[in-house]
Amino acid sequence: MLPAAKPGERVMLTLESPGGRFKLTRAQLLALPTMRYTTEQPQLHRTFTYEGVPLRDLARLGGFAGKDLRVYASNGFMTIIRASDYLNTPMMLAHTAGGKTIPVLEKGPLTIVIPSNATQLPARLYSRYWVWYAVKISPAP
């Protein structure tokens, strides 16, 4: 059971589907099941221990489990994450890095994080999955 959003609390993420919109604040995101692992942020070339919500849980929460995802960023960027990828690898929407909120200068506050796996997820093919400033997720038709 998610905690109710407080009045004036900033909406960090919107799960949007044909059935409606589901808005989540940071407190609500923190209340969801969390995964944590350490990986290198390929654009910053720095290693962080990220914590966040698995994408498969967000897809389930949004009512579009098992579907490809469109992830939108606040700067206009959008990418499609294939269901076969986020269902088979621990991809997450990270809200915390090193135990702290992710600052905008380090591609926060919400950023998609994928594990370091050069064989399964080579950087040249999966760098587009690293969506920073993520604000909305919807199912791809």
Next chain:
Amino acid sequence: MSRARPAAPEQSKKSVARPEQAGRKPRTVVTAREVLLAALPALLTVLLLTLVTRPAYTKLLENDNGWSPYAYQALVQDILRYQVGLLDPAQPAEELPELRDHARSSSRNPGQFTSLARVESYGDARLATVNRLLLQDTAESVAAAGAEAILLNSQANNFGQETGGEYFKAISEMRYALILTAIITGLLSMLLTVRALWLWRTERERRSQREARQREALSLASHELRRPLQSLMLASDLLRHAETPEQRQHLLTLIEDSATQLASRADLTRLNDLYLDVTLKLMRTDLRPLVLRAAETGGRVTAAVPDAPLIWPVDINRARQVIENLVENALKYTSGPVNLTLSEQDGQPEIDVRDFGPGIAPELREQLFLPYERGPSGLIEGHGLGLSLVRRYARAHGGDVTLHTPEDGAGTLVRVRFGTPLLSEQSV
């Protein structure tokens, strides 16, 4: 006159070298060679495709796995959004730091700009300048940062177009190389197919030759078994009516001799050695008894031999077959006397078989040494194998058999000369 096939000249040579055994490669080597040849088109295709796709792949790697200008465009977009936010009175002030940091998070992070050094080499704009201007955080510096970022983006576009040209060139070259590869592997496959067909045809012909040789050996064996078998049957029949012990003893000796000859000529495991690639069992022998024996039955056959022994290394059984065949032919195809003469010419023994028949035209003589060929009296029953076998045996003995016109009149003179045997199982 029934005359039969000669051992072809190369036949004797074959008897010496046995080329079908010499130089034969082990089966594993042949199998490995054939497997390699079968795999050759696939291996060559893999090799050529690896080689022809390498330039394009290398080009891709050189350009950071397929270069995208998005990071440069996004930087312009972030700066312009921040600039608009600064100028827009409706923009909530508390959101401005986030817009600024969007731009700064990129400008201060060269790692997210692929091929930055090469992009910057295309003009004067630098990412470091953009970052420095953004850090100043004034309306003028942000505008200047936007202009610098736009210029940097233009440089990126130039770089991108050239990269695209390089890709196009590499892919065009790869296309031609792929076509060339297809032609080469296609030609190779065609050659291998032709080779396989050629091998199949060669093997079929070889098998056919083998079968023909087997048939020939069986025909010759059948031909050579006939005489001792007839002799055996005749002697057996006469034995029933023999009146004296001397007659019985003589007939028993004949039966024994015929049986020995049958055994000598009917060894099915040695048909090749007996009739094709003739292998002799040599023994230094006085040739006179062999010649005299042919005249023993009397009748039209007479024999003349030297007073002194004429000893020569021969295979007794094969030499006997030579004489028997020649005498039989003379008796079968002529009605007059048949004279055998053993002599020594130039240190080598010669056996002449002379008949007084119609003779053989010179142009027909060589033809008579071919198997299944018979002379002008060809209507008389026979297979035309005897003379061919005589020549084969004579040549195996290092000699030959030739046909002549007698100096003193009609008839045919067949002359067998013995030389140094070519191949033998034993020499005594």
